[in-house]
Amino acid sequence: MNKRWERTDWFREARYGMFIHWGLYAIPARGEWVRSVEKLSNEEYEPYFREFRGDRYDPRVWAKAAKAAGQQYAVLTTKHHDGFCLFDSEFTDYKATNTPAQRDLIKDYVEAFRDEGLKVGFYYSLIDWHHDDYPAYGDRIHPMRDNEAYKDRSIQFERYVEYLHAQVKELLTNYGKIDIMWFDFSYDDMTGEKWRGAELVTMIRSLQPDIIIDNRLGGDIKKSEPEVYAGDFYSPEQIVPPGGIVDENGLNVPWEACITLNDNWGYHAKDFAYKSPKQVVRALVECISKNGNMLLNVGPDARGEIPVPSIQILSSVGEWMRRNGKSIYGCGASSLPKPEWGRYTQNGNMLYAHVFDRGIGPIYFQGLKGKIKKARLLADGSELKVSTPWMAEHYSDTESGAFIHLTGAELSDDMDT
Ligand code: FHN
Numbered sequence: 001m002n003k004r005w006e007r008t009d010w011f012r013e014a015r016y017g018m019f020i021h022w023g024l025y026a027i028p029a030r031g032e033w034v035r036s037v038e039k040l041s042n043e044e045y046e047p048y049f050r051e052f053r054g055d056r057y058d059p060r061v062w063a064k065a066a067k068a069a070g071q072q073y074a075v076l077t078t079k080h081h082d083g084f085c086l087f088d089s090e091f092t093d094y095k096a097t098n099t100p101a102q103r104d105l106i107k108d109y110v111e112a113f114r115d116e117g118l119k120v121g122f123y124y125s126l127i128d129w130h131h132d133d134y135p136a137y138g139d140r141i142h143p144m145r146d147n148e149a150y151k152d153r154s155i156q157f158e159r160y161v162e163y164l165h166a167q168v169k170e171l172l173t174n175y176g177k178i179d180i181m182w183f184d185f186s187y188d189d190m191t192g193e194k195w196r197g198a199e200l201v202t203m204i205r206s207l208q209p210d211i212i213i214d215n216r217l218g219g220d221i222k223k224s225e226p227e228v229y230a231g232d233f234y235s236p237e238q239i240v241p242p243g244g245i246v247d248e249n250g251l252n253v254p255w256e257a258c259i260t261l262n263d264n265w266g267y268h269a270k271d272f273a274y275k276s277p278k279q280v281v282r283a284l285v286e287c288i289s290k291n292g293n294m295l296l297n298v299g300p301d302a303r304g305e306i307p308v309p310s311i312q313i314l315s316s317v318g319e320w321m322r323r324n325g326k327s328i329y330g331c332g333a334s335s336l337p338k339p340e341w342g343r344y345t346q347n348g349n350m351l352y353a354h355v356f357d358r359g360i361g362p363i364y365f366q367g368l369k370g371k372i373k374k375a376r377l378l379a380d381g382s383e384l385k386v387s388t389p390w391m392a393e394h395y396s397d398t399e400s401g402a403f404i405h406l407t408g409a410e411l412s413d414d415m416d417t
Contacts, residue, residue: 008212008232008254013330014072015288019258019297021077021265024048024084026302032266035082035129035143052099057304059112067116069314070321075121075182076109083130091166094130110175121180122171126195133160161196172207185216192218197229222247244290256293261310267299274309277316285354289343291332323379327352336367
């Protein structure tokens with residue numbers, strides 16, 4: 001892969017992470033956009049700040065759940081759009097240490113996830129509905145967008161940008177090595193140099209040389225000569241991009257699809273539409289089959305616990321990962337055409353056939369005539385009889401990936417791996 005993406009090597013090996021949206025919005029329990037959707041003023045939202053305790057918050061439990069799920073990294077909201085800081089920032093009083101929680105939630109998260117051997121990422125909202133110098137009246141998404149009281153307020157947006165830079169600096173200074181900086185999100189003219197993006201990224205890279213940054217500061221990561229702030233990976237949301245992500249020359253760009261387990265990022269008391277483990281596995285396989293990652297979201301409740309349905313799905317997918325993870329970690333797209341029965345992932349000369357819809361009769365491996373030396377079911381290592389050079393006998397377990405071991409020489413001769 002292009003030298004430009006070298007710092008994402010670990011990321012493209014890891015392939016699968018946990019996204020965590022947690023904050024004051026878990027108390028109203030109507031999703032993380034509740035302030036904007038219901039146009040709540042700072043004063044109307046204030047009771048949640050005074051009440052926030054997170055008495056059951058134990059990031060070690062979260063970290064163990066992520067590890068058992070087969071996830072290799074995590075990204076936690078340090079500040080979402082409501083401006084509430086989960087970390088002990090010296091630049092605001094609107095922070096967890098000033099609530100009944102009385103602790104630096106980010107410090108505990110970093111320690112817990114590192115202790116489990118996972119990489120650690122910070123989500124940081126560029127948008128801030130609490131800060132006095134963030135544009136409000138007439139803004140497309142601000143809770144006070146229609147509030148006349150905010151119409152003629154004189155704000156100094158530059159003061160907000162200073163605040164943003166100062167907080168990113170303290171996040172990347174006070175918590176040791178951080179692996180991902182996940183900004184969210186630029187919109188309309190609020191993008192790129194509006195955030196003083198080039199200066200911000202230069203500062204980030206000087207503090208954390210190995211960190212990777214998403215593409216939501218702005219710019220166009222697909223350009224051969226992108227803006228300094230265009231990021232290290234593309235971040236599609238709630239979709240697995242049909243053809244993966246390539247740059248203007250058709251070369252692969254690292255990408256990560258962030259996906260919710262239900263209909264909301266933040267906790268929602270009426271969230272029942274959970275995806276099934278099968279849907280999650282198939283989405284994960286699809287991401288890797290297109291050279292991407294998947295960041296799967298959980299939204300802990302007001303007391304700090306990941307909802308039981310989320311835990312159950314993560315655990316079930318984790319069992320699949322425990323048996324089939326070799327077909328995910330370090331894998332990417334195969335040069336073979338997508339088979340009718342499912343998807344391929346590949347790692348060097350090891351081809352993984354993910355059979356979703358077997359249909360009837362043997363599985364047909366188009367283009368592999370004479371190439372299959374042996375076939376094993378990845379989940380249990382059992383032999384799959386290759387009844388003719390390009391067919392493998394059908395087998396019962398349609399949920400597990402199978403690997404088809406091809407001899408390296410022939411494969412590298414015939415297929416660009
Ligand atoms: O508005 C946010 C949303 O709340 C959530 O954080 C997602 C996660 O990628 N990002 C924004 C919507 O694109």
